[in-house]
Amino acid sequence: MKEHISMISNNDIVLNLNKFKSSIPENVTLIAVSKFQSVEKIKMAYEAGHRDFGENYVQEMKEKYEQLPKDIRWHFIGHLQANKVKYIVPFVHLIHSVDSLKLLTEIHKHALKHQRIIDCLLQIHIAKEETKFGLSFEEARALLFSDIIKTFSNVRIKGLMGMATLTDDGEQIKNEFLSLKHFFDEINAQKISDNVQFEELSIGMSNDYKIAIECGSTMIRIGTAIFGERQKT
Numbered sequence: 001m002k003e004h005i006s007m008i009s010n011n012d013i014v015l016n017l018n019k020f021k022s023s024i025p026e027n028v029t030l031i032a033v034s035k036f037q038s039v040e041k042i043k044m045a046y047e048a049g050h051r052d053f054g055e056n057y058v059q060e061m062k063e064k065y066e067q068l069p070k071d072i073r074w075h076f077i078g079h080l081q082a083n084k085v086k087y088i089v090p091f092v093h094l095i096h097s098v099d100s101l102k103l104l105t106e107i108h109k110h111a112l113k114h115q116r117i118i119d120c121l122l123q124i125h126i127a128k129e130e131t132k133f134g135l136s137f138e139e140a141r142a143l144l145f146s147d148i149i150k151t152f153s154n155v156r157i158k159g160l161m162g163m164a165t166l167t168d169d170g171e172q173i174k175n176e177f178l179s180l181k182h183f184f185d186e187i188n189a190q191k192i193s194d195n196v197q198f199e200e201l202s203i204g205m206s207n208d209y210k211i212a213i214e215c216g217s218t219m220i221r222i223g224t225a226i227f228g229e230r231q232k233t
């Protein structure tokens with residue numbers, strides 16, 4: 001017989017959060033990835049003092065935003081379609097997954113409308129798997145050095161995001177993260193535009209965050225290691 005062992009108590013959530021907070025360096029932001037997790041679980045983490053949450057789906061993030069305290073910092077980490085940008089621009093804290101000029105143009109347009117400055121990261125494809133979204137280093141360079149970026153007064157490009165290949169091979173994961181860190185340093189050494197200010201390197205998930213921190217991560221995105229298995233409804 002198959003047992004359901006995916007239950008995790010609210011107490012566990014707080015314990016897991018505290019375990020992370022006491023073990024990661026101070027300059028690393030812990031983003032609790034709450035996709036497919038209940039509002040109740042998010043509230044538990046919130047009441048324990050946590051404020052940074054990550055979501056992958058526009059509709060889900062918007063619904064949770066509406067139900068939860070307004071000082072939560074919502075990180076959008078999933079694939080973002082240009083036609084859905086308008087729903088998150090009013091409240092999003094940081095968009096980690098910018099992967100085209102078209103998308104950035106749309107974010108700027110809605111940011112202007114809402115008189116907000118939207119912080120973004122460029123998502124770079126570093127994994128071997130073809131299914132993962134993101135720009136190549138070449139495409140990211142082309143985007144960063146395009147003249148139009150300078151005219152985007154209401155977006156700030158704050159750094160890079162990447163996902164390593166899903167593998168047990170720690171060396172491979174490390175090499176992928178380091179390739180991103182090197183690109184980060186390359187861009188950071190240049191003066192591109194006032195709205196390109198690299199500060200954040202968003203790498204590391206439940207399975208590879210320790211390697212990511214060794215490789216210079218400033219933001220880790222942790223889902224299952226905090227909340228347990230996701231409940232896909």
Ligand SMILES: *Cc1c(COP(=O)(O)O)cnc(C)c1O
Binds near residue numbers: 056077222224
């Ligand atoms: C789901 C997701 C995470 C969290 O993954 P876990 O393995 O549950 O920690 C982090 N980043 C992105 C982009 C995700 O889609």
